[in-house]
Amino acid sequence: MINYNGSLVADSQVSLHTNRGFLYGDSLFETLRVLDGRVLFLEDHYFRLMASMRILRMEIPMSFTMEYMEQQTAMLVQALPDAPAFRARISVFRNPGGYYLPEDNHTRFMITAEPLQEPLYSIKYSPYEVELFRDYYLPKQLLSTLKSTNRNVQITGSIFAHENGYDNCLLLNDDKNVAEALQGNLFMLTGNHLVTPPITDGCLNGIMRKQVIQIAKKFDGIHFEEKSISPFDLQKADELFITNVIKGIQPVTRYRKKEYAINLADAFVQRLNARIRLG
Template identity: 30%
Template structure:
């Protein structure tokens, strides 16, 4: 159980109130976040997280991105893990928001942050034994713009997709972009094996620039599996041989079914093995 959080470098009891009604993340979703994984006491892909955080803060014009580098992430995660007695495997969420008051126009672009933690029982990136059942959420679509690749605090689309998933007793829901093409899932990037080739939605399709997405693309290429970033029609899901999703916490998770369609998990299983081999030591 989480006993403490970090708020602007100060350890605070997890149940203590720290934000006011004027908080801009609460009022306007004016911020962004990183979900990170501690594995065997090591913060995984810290440099990639720092690079994405810096790019996101610059896109949102929030000051202080240079201070939130790899050293900052590692040191703050280590501090909080030690205080919460997390021995090696945990997840962290770093929420960065624009501090200060103002209406839509902020009075200041100064950054503030909250770091939270939770324990994880898995000692590696375990591939799910039971495949996921998914469907496509099409009641709302994701706009494609300069903020589409950023993990912003404005998450109502994902909340609505989560409600859709829960109502239909699904394991995950896929989100479309404004043009009706596959974008991402609620919390992950999408990969599709079609005609023996591996595809993933291009960043130009509006998906979040996932850390694990980049790692898996690199693993695939280093194992002679070509990856094509493309515009993907959701109808491909009815013909694909394999579908899997990726994120920084869970690694790779394979999809078993979409409607009556059933999938294999050969490539996802291979890449999951390679992912865990890469993280040994």
């Protein structure tokens, strides 16, 4: 069951052959974590989606308010079997018609959801090895920062990681600096200096990235900075971790011959969960 433009319908009732998201990647999406019917970090998700739609010149319906977005997500989740939490995805796409040039800039939406077994975030204390993905690069442009359905770099990178036994890969931009991981933003701790690449390096404008930055700026003893990260910097770091809204914080334990601690990542997860409990 899915929510298609405000109605709960079976998956089979949705047509793909005229869907511009399927035909041209003319679509944006937000991946949401839902707890007790509440979309975590709702305001950040909503405003990122609205900004992205404006960048792609999509018409935003007047009815599509932040409250409406949460209500439509909750309506679907409540119709599914109960679970501790849910992973939901809202996709928006232009109305059918046209080829590269749309006939209509008005939009529709679709929401899907699946259960998660843990209500809050936790650290996975297991080996997690990454490698650089060098086949394709992320361009340093505004479109790279959006969650569009054009994810070919991430898809081919995920296949490369799977074929070579890595848990994740780090993506490079066209300056050959590390921009992000396949499924999230990258943070690097060296001494007491915590760094993440700036949005101008082509990384996703991540929702969990924003939460972690807010925590870092108030964390005693940590100096935070948005700064480009070179592959050479990775070898000198004490900790690496990857962030996204579903997993929260995923520590990296190994990159090539370098092994990393997970102390800061563990402390950040505790503060992140405290924020969620406070609502």
